[in-house]
Each structure stands twice: as structure tokens, then as C-alpha cells.
Amino acid sequence: MARFVLERLLGMVLTLFLVSIMVYFIMELPPGDYADRFAFRKYSGTGVTVTEAMIEEIRRDLGLDRPAYLRYFDWISGIVLRGDFGMAYSFLTPVTNVLGDKVWLTLGLLFATLLITYAVSIPIGIYAAVRRGSAADYGLTVFSYLGLALPNFLLALIMLYCANRWFGASVGGLFSPQFENAPWSLAKVWDLVKHLWLPAFVLAWSAVAYQLQTVRATMSDELNKLSVVAARARGVPETRLLVKYPARLAINPVVSTIGFDVNRIFSELPIVAAVLGLTELGDLLLKAYLDLDMNVAGAILLMLTTIIVVMNFVSDLLLGWLDPRIRMGA
Amino acid sequence: MDRLLSVENLSISFRTDEGPITPVQGVSFGVDRGRTLGIVGESGSGKSVSTKALMRLLPGSASLSPETRMRYRAKNGETVAIETLKPRDRALRRLRGGEIGMIFQEPMASFSPVYSIGNQMIETIRLHRGLGGRAARDLAVEMLAKVGISSPETRVDQYPHEMSGGMRQRAMIALALSAGPALLIADEPTTALDVTIQAQVLDLMRDLQRDLGMAMIFITHDLGVIAQIADEVAVMYLGTIVERGPTREVIRRPLHPYTRGLLEAIPAIDRLDARLKPVPGDIPSPSQRPSGCPFRTRCPEAVPGLCDRAAPRETAVGEGRAVRCHLHDAARAAA
Amino acid sequence: MAVLDDLRAPAETRAERRERERRERYYAASQWTLIWWRFRRHRAAMAGLAVLGLMAFLGLFAEFFAPYGQTTRNAQYLNGAPQWPMFCDANGCSARPFIHGTRTERDPVTLRSRAVPDPDMRLYVRFFVEGEPARLLGFLPISTRFFGVDGGGRIHLWGTDDLGRDVFSRTLFATRTSLSIGVMGVVISFVLALIIGGVAGYFGGIVDSVIQRVTEVIRVIPVIPLYMGLAAAMPRDWTTTQVYFAMTLILGLVGWPTLARRIRSQLLSIRNEDYVVAARLAGARPSRIIATHMLPSFTSFIIVDLVISFPYMILSETALSFVGLGLRPPAVSWGVMLQQAQSVRVIEQTPWLFIPAAFVVLAVLAFTLVGDGLRDAADPYSEAR
Numbered sequence A: 001m002a003r004f005v006l007e008r009l010l011g012m013v014l015t016l017f018l019v020s021i022m023v024y025f026i027m028e029l030p031p032g033d034y035a036d037r038f039a040f041r042k043y044s045g046t047g048v049t050v051t052e053a054m055i056e057e058i059r060r061d062l063g064l065d066r067p068a069y070l071r072y073f074d075w076i077s078g079i080v081l082r083g084d085f086g087m088a089y090s091f092l093t094p095v096t097n098v099l100g101d102k103v104w105l106t107l108g109l110l111f112a113t114l115l116i117t118y119a120v121s122i123p124i125g126i127y128a129a130v131r132r133g134s135a136a137d138y139g140l141t142v143f144s145y146l147g148l149a150l151p152n153f154l155l156a157l158i159m160l161y162c163a164n165r166w167f168g169a170s171v172g173g174l175f176s177p178q179f180e181n182a183p184w185s186l187a188k189v190w191d192l193v194k195h196l197w198l199p200a201f202v203l204a205w206s207a208v209a210y211q212l213q214t215v216r217a218t219m220s221d222e223l224n225k226l227s228v229v230a231a232r233a234r235g236v237p238e239t240r241l242l243v244k245y246p247a248r249l250a251i252n253p254v255v256s257t258i259g260f261d262v263n264r265i266f267s268e269l270p271i272v273a274a275v276l277g278l279t280e281l282g283d284l285l286l287k288a289y290l291d292l293d294m295n296v297a298g299a300i301l302l303m304l305t306t307i308i309v310v311m312n313f314v315s316d317l318l319l320g321w322l323d324p325r326i327r328m329g330a
Numbered sequence B: 001m002d003r004l005l006s007v008e009n010l011s012i013s014f015r016t017d018e019g020p021i022t023p024v025q026g027v028s029f030g031v032d033r034g035r036t037l038g039i040v041g042e043s044g045s046g047k048s049v050s051t052k053a054l055m056r057l058l059p060g061s062a063s064l065s066p067e068t069r070m071r072y073r074a075k076n077g078e079t080v081a082i083e084t085l086k087p088r089d090r091a092l093r094r095l096r097g098g099e100i101g102m103i104f105q106e107p108m109a110s111f112s113p114v115y116s117i118g119n120q121m122i123e124t125i126r127l128h129r130g131l132g133g134r135a136a137r138d139l140a141v142e143m144l145a146k147v148g149i150s151s152p153e154t155r156v157d158q159y160p161h162e163m164s165g166g167m168r169q170r171a172m173i174a175l176a177l178s179a180g181p182a183l184l185i186a187d188e189p190t191t192a193l194d195v196t197i198q199a200q201v202l203d204l205m206r207d208l209q210r211d212l213g214m215a216m217i218f219i220t221h222d223l224g225v226i227a228q229i230a231d232e233v234a235v236m237y238l239g240t241i242v243e244r245g246p247t248r249e250v251i252r253r254p255l256h257p258y259t260r261g262l263l264e265a266i267p268a269i270d271r272l273d274a275r276l277k278p279v280p281g282d283i284p285s286p287s288q289r290p291s292g293c294p295f296r297t298r299c300p301e302a303v304p305g306l307c308d309r310a311a312p313r314e315t316a317v318g319e320g321r322a323v324r325c326h327l328h329d330a331a332r333a334a335a
Numbered sequence C: 001m002a003v004l005d006d007l008r009a010p011a012e013t014r015a016e017r018r019e020r021e022r023r024e025r026y027y028a029a030s031q032w033t034l035i036w037w038r039f040r041r042h043r044a045a046m047a048g049l050a051v052l053g054l055m056a057f058l059g060l061f062a063e064f065f066a067p068y069g070q071t072t073r074n075a076q077y078l079n080g081a082p083q084w085p086m087f088c089d090a091n092g093c094s095a096r097p098f099i100h101g102t103r104t105e106r107d108p109v110t111l112r113s114r115a116v117p118d119p120d121m122r123l124y125v126r127f128f129v130e131g132e133p134a135r136l137l138g139f140l141p142i143s144t145r146f147f148g149v150d151g152g153g154r155i156h157l158w159g160t161d162d163l164g165r166d167v168f169s170r171t172l173f174a175t176r177t178s179l180s181i182g183v184m185g186v187v188i189s190f191v192l193a194l195i196i197g198g199v200a201g202y203f204g205g206i207v208d209s210v211i212q213r214v215t216e217v218i219r220v221i222p223v224i225p226l227y228m229g230l231a232a233a234m235p236r237d238w239t240t241t242q243v244y245f246a247m248t249l250i251l252g253l254v255g256w257p258t259l260a261r262r263i264r265s266q267l268l269s270i271r272n273e274d275y276v277v278a279a280r281l282a283g284a285r286p287s288r289i290i291a292t293h294m295l296p297s298f299t300s301f302i303i304v305d306l307v308i309s310f311p312y313m314i315l316s317e318t319a320l321s322f323v324g325l326g327l328r329p330p331a332v333s334w335g336v337m338l339q340q341a342q343s344v345r346v347i348e349q350t351p352w353l354f355i356p357a358a359f360v361v362l363a364v365l366a367f368t369l370v371g372d373g374l375r376d377a378a379d380p381y382s383e384a385r
């Protein structure tokens, strides 16, 4: 088991290293560099004409004239050693200030979404497989097709519309106005929970639709396995049989795709955030891209991806714990 | 004679996409306490589905004909009408495992890969023997030792994938026997194993059966194996029993052309130079059952105008022996 | 003797003969024919195929089916409601469908002028009317439109947007753009996947490990943020055409890993099959072995994967354009059109601006159904539904 964990851990570090290169590449992609944008920002509206020389000076001051691999090294070592993601030019403050507690908000949203996804898709998927061919099964299949086809921003708009209709205008966003800038307190946390369900529901929607199909398909497969027939032939009572034999194995593919679900959720996050007016990383990422504030964008992209990679690792561990064949490397 | 199980007129149909098929038609057989019945036949002849019907293990698409009668004399002396049991009946649960144990062809797939061998054995022991905790585990270890697994105390905590094929099949036998069934159904328990292991497992089963005084239904497509282990034999072809009787007699004096074909297909040491004669042709699928005698399409002695007109009836030939063949009936009529 | 046998054998009935012939045809049919036969039995998949066919047809000939051009404005009818052709109104019935004309009046509250239907003015719907000149398929000059109204009026089946552009016409043009971007994206990602997955799967070993790592990295970064990062880098001054091709390239660049993995694993699994080894021993070039010996054995799976990857392309394009990082006006795609429908206010006031969303849902649904149907048809042993 120790070896198993160590192997996965090493793999994770290597992946993160490659990811950081990829993210840096994306940060460098837009035409112009930080110095251009910084100068533009600093002098715009001041009446000063920005000259090429001034930009060149900023560039030299910030060390932007050095080769790309050195700048990458600066960037990544700043992050790893000092937790420093550089400056956010559009806010003229370090990126970490801009991010603030948004990382925690995003994580909260993520776990709320995952919770909804699994609490809904696993039991219902199992039910659909056991009742295969029934009206309920048919309805669920139709739902999951629709669920996968509905663009999330559309769902977000529909939900927002319904929520506005039935619950008044306070839905949307992550906080009520009076808590927006208040320090953390129990009341604020409760306010957050009250706001979280709507975005979590929207984000969980397609993940549910997807996992529902996975669980149903694996469960159907497992139900026909000889091991299930053999257990039945030993007189194991039916309900217990379903839980212990096929259902236990039917959640394996779900566990192994946790990282994939997180990826899917983060993928939808910026757009859903834009529609629902959420103030967390997804929203900030979109704004950063539109402003070409690449230090912020890169930091967020790196964070989101790191969370995915870590969740992949967690999923590997869980799977190893659930399945002795994987744990023992068979 | 002490009848443990008797099956009459067992017919099984499946609903399929291509319409209904009936792979088993009017099968009757019985097993006495402590004896072994061998069922032999080619792949697809309906051996597995027949025995699954005994445990009510057929999928939802299967149905039994109304004439089917399956009677089992339980340990407590009651007679169970298996075909009338409801899926949630306690009696059915007792029957499965507690009264009748079952071993399948693929030992790997019969175990759940995510639980240890011991876990699955203890579950069964708890269900049927009312033993808990330590006692159940001790019994599991004892059963493993009994089937010849070395160092059973450690093996009991191992997972199926940690065992070799032969060992897994032994564990499967231990699992089936751990609930103390009076009848063991072994569905081709040795086909997935290599020859030497096959012989060992066969020996083991014969010994266990004698020691425990169990009855057994042994399914195989190898008449040679039947000769070693079974007291009685039933030869199945395309869902019907074409010949049955005491093993020695059937092998010595086969009456049905199909049985003769099967016997000629067994390799024998003293005839190594002679060419083997497999039964010619392929077994038709149940959806294309020939009219008349099902075997006529492959029978070397089929008589046109007779065999394709009507299905032969079963004719009793002496004590406990029967055959289903027009030729035999005709010969008897002529005599 | 044979004659005698023939006589004795029970005569084959007609039903039996038909059955036998069906069987013989079945055994003689090629793999593709078989797949098509099985596919045809999937009603949902056939419906999906029909929907896609119709969309593609309408999109391809949008210059003919759309009554107006994609940027043509009707300043007299801003944010106008859909005008459904009718047969009857307060003034009686007519055999030819008609719509009511509009007149402009001032809103008493906002004092802004707005168009209201005039129930006394009838504009009759006519087919094959003379309209704006355009080039069909990009080169064929036409000025005939499929339908329109007479009397110099305008018909807006699905209403207009805030600039007075016809939603119906724009949706047809958008259908063409969105579907074609999907096709191009899939083609590009397929070519990349074929090369990369082919190399990895054929050579195996260290080449494979390295490629696997890189693939893994691209797969682990959340897709839409990755797309956005690439899209954000597009210079603002690019032309519509440049952006269009850049978009297909981005979609293709991000889409290949899944497909490449599939191709790789299939190749790895048949790498040591006898016929491949034989070809290798005979000295055939790797590219030739892959192309002629290995790929054909799983073409059907690749096609299924291609079809299944369409929805992702379409949804991604829509999402990117929706937030302003994809295609930019004046180009028109479903996502670009939906940019105008970003708030709840739109649902309340001009819900017809959501019509392109229905197209997105329909197209994604259709592609999914076709993909599932194809998968079942290509692999009868997969989960039987």
C-alpha cells in the first residue's frame, strides 16, 4: 500500500510540473507582455504619451527581457517557495490579494456540487439498473440525455428565472448584500450555504446526467455477473445481495472519475459564474481573460488544475482502498 | 430408494429479441440421497439452464412451463415444490445454499473480486448455520483445509486474484460446502482447469461426497469423467434427455446413436492409433429445432419418413433405464 | 437417388424459404451493411440523423431559406415579437396565410417609439419571392428567397433582436457556422489524434510513455478555461475569417487527447496480432502498417468516437462565444446569438432570443443519439438497450 501511494504521489508531482509549464505557455500566449499592459494601465488617462523606451524600462525593471525559461523559473519558484503569484496589473496589487478567500469559496462550491452529484446519481443509477426497462428507468434515461444536451448557462438562466419568481430577488450571487464585505461569521457562513445550492445544482446537473448513465451501465453489467448469481445461489437475501455485490462494484467507475467530474465542474464554472453573478475563481478567471490579466488567469488556471490533480490522487487512493486488485497492483 | 430430488417435465422458454425459444423441453430426472447423477451433453444442450431452474436462478426473461414439477425433500423432512416458490420466500433462501450448493464453471468469476475468500464463506456460514464470529471463521478455515488448501489460516484472508485457478476452484467447493448442503450441483467444475488439476479436483469431489454423504449432480460434456464419478447418467441433446440409466450399463451398452457417438469421441490409450470420431455436424440452435427427432440431422442411422415425422417418446428399458429413439422402438417392435 | 431424397424431404414452405434467404443475405452482407441494418432499427438514432440532416440542409442553403441576410436590419421592428402566419383574424379567413403588418406608435410611459401589430393590415405569405441578392454556397448568385410577404413588408417568423435583425434568418446562418465549426474541430482533432495516438500505439515503449504524459496534462486542465486561455490570445484586430479558423484550430487542439487515447489503446491491443507481426516482418513501413492493417479493424469505433465528440465541440463553441471569447460579431453562430440572451430580463421581455438555444439542445441531443445508435450497431455485444 505504501508503495502504491508513493507511486501515485510521484506521478502527481510530475503531472503538476508539466501542467505548470503548460499554464505558463498560455500566460505568454497573448500578443504583448506584462510591461505593455502595465504601462498602458499606469499612464492611461494621465496625458502622458507612453514611449517604447518607457516600456523597455519597465520590462528591464521586472526582468521581462530575460529568456522565457528563466522567467518561468522565477514564476514557479515564487509560487512554490513564497506563495507569490506575481502582480495583477489591472488591480495593481499582488495576485494573492486579488484571489483572497475566493479559493475557499470555490472549494466550498466544488464540494457542495460533488455532494449533490453523488448523492443523486449513485442511488438513482442503481435503482434504474435494477428496474431496467421500467417507466422510471426510461424517464431517467430521457432526463440524462436532456441533461447532457442542455448548455449550463441556459440552465443557470432558467433556474435564476424560476428562483426569482418563487423565492424573490435575493437568489444569485454567493452572499446577500449585507454580508458581501462583512468579516467571516457564523451568520455569513449560513448565508453562503443558502446561496450555494443554486450554483451547486446548476453545476451538478450535467455531472449527474453523466454519472447516472455510468452507474446504470456498470450496475447492469454487474447484475449479470456470475459472482452475483453465485451469491444468490448461496441464499444471500436479495437486498443485501444487491448492496454487497453489484452496487459495491458499480461505484468504482464513479470513484475513478472523480477527477473528471471536478474537471467538468471547473470547466463550467466560469460561464455559470458569469450568469449567476458568483464572486469566486471562475468569475475572476473570465474577467482576467477578458482583461488579458494573465498573471491572475495563470494563477487561477494553475490552482484549478492543481485541485483536479489532487482530486485525481484522492480518487486513486479511494479506488485502491475499495478494490484490492488495484491496491495490490494485480 | 430414497429420492432427494425429482424433476418431471421441465420445460424452459426464453423471451428473446428473435422471438421465444425453448432450449429445454420435457426433461425428467431424479437424484437419490448420497448418489451422483451425471448429466452429459454438448455445449448448448441445456444442461446449465436446467440446473439453474432447480435453484430458480434463471433470469427474468425465462419461464417454466406449467407442467413442470420439481420436488425436493428437505433436511427437516418436508417436501418443497420448487416451481411454486416465490422469489422472496424464506424457503427459497434456505434451499439455495443450505439445501443445494452450486459450483460453477469459471471459478474466477464466481467470487466477487473485492471481498476475501473468508468474507464470502463466513457470510454463507452465518446465513445457513447460525454461527457467528470466531466459530464461523474457524469453520471456514476447516472447510478450506478439507478441500486440500495448504495453510488455510492465511488463505482465508486472501482475495480471489491471489489464488491459482485450481486453488480457486477448491475454494469454490469449500464455499459451496460450508453451508452443509445435502445436494451439490457441479456445473462443469473442471473444464476451466488443466488436466492434472482436473484429476485432483475430481478425486477431491468424489472423496468429499463419500465423506459427507452428499448427493451430487455433476454436469460435463465428457463421458470419460462421468464414468469416473457418476452412479447414474443422463445424456442430453438439444434440450431433451435422449438416454438415461446406471452409468456402467449406459457406457457398456449405449442404446442411442448419440450416446454411441459420444463414446466414440473419447480418446482411449489402447486406441491411440485409431482416429477419433467426433459426432459429425453442429448442434442446431434452439430456435432452429429440427422437426421430429431433434438428433435426426446428425444421426448416421436416421430413417427418412420416420425420424423427421414425430419426436420419439421415452421408452423404459429395464430398471431405471430409458431411451428416446425411433430405431430402438422399431427394433423392439420387430423383436 | 437424390431425386428420391428430394421427394421425401418435406417441401420447404414459402415462409421457410424466405427465412433462409434472409439468413443467406445476412451472412453475405458486409460489415458496413450490417451496421447500417442494425442502426436503422434504432428509432431514436434515426430521428437524430433526420434532425441533423435537416439542420445541415437548411444551414447549407441558408441564403435561400432565410428571408433576409444575417446583418439586415429592420429599424421599424426592434425587439419585435415572432409573427406567426395565420389563416383567420377578426376580419375573416383566407386560404393564403398572412401576418399583420405593424405601425409605429409612441409608448405612453417610456415615450419611445415601438412597433405594434396593425390588425387591419394583412401581409400575405408567398413562396419563392424576390429578395435581397445573395450568393448560394458562396458562388451561385440568387435573389429568390424561399418565402416572404408581399406588399414590401417584412416577415419575422421568430421575431427580431434589439437591432431589428431577423432571428429566423440569423438562426439559419448560425446553424451553418456552428455545425461547420464542429465539423472542422472534429476533423482537426481527428487528424491530430490519428498521428499522435498512432505513433504512441504503434511504437509503444518510451515514445508511448512520453506521449501519454503530455496527453494526460492536456486532459487534466479544465477544458473551457483552457479553450478560453487560447481564445483570449487571439489578437483583437483579427478578421472574422481569421477568428473562425482560429476557433476550429483551438477546438481541435484541445479535443484530440480523448480520441488519441482510444486509438492508442486499440493499436496497442492489436499490435502483436499475427497479421500485424507478419506485415512488420515483411518489412512494411509503419505508416503503411497502421493505415492498411491496423486502422481498418476498428474504423467503426473511431467513427462512433468522432460522432460522440461533436456535442463537446458544439457546446464549447457556444459557451466560448456566449462569454465573448469565441466568434465575434458580425460573425453569427448560436453562441454569438445567445450573447444577447444573458439575463433574466431577456427571458421575461424577449424570450424568442432563446430560440438558438433550442437548436443547440436539439443538435447535441441528435448527435448523442446518433452516436449511441452507431455504437450499438457497430458493437452488438455492447450493452443491449
Ligand SMILES: Nc1ncnc2c1ncn2[C@@H]1O[C@H](COP(=O)(O)OP(=O)(O)OP(=O)(O)O)[C@@H](O)[C@H]1O
Pocket: B014, B015, B016, B023, B041, B042, B043, B044, B045, B046, B047, B048, B049, B050, B059, B061, B221, B285, B286
Ligand atoms: N438468458 C438466456 N436467454 C436466452 N437464451 C438462453 C439464455 N441462457 C441460455 N440460453 C439458451 O439456452 C441454451 C442452453 O444453454 P446452456 O447454458 O444450458 O447450455 P449448456 O448445455 O450448459 O452448454 P455449455 O456446455 O456450453 O455450458 C443455449 O442454446 C442458449 O442459447
Ligand SMILES: [Mg+2]
Pocket: B047, B048, B049, B187, B188
Ligand atoms: Mg453450461
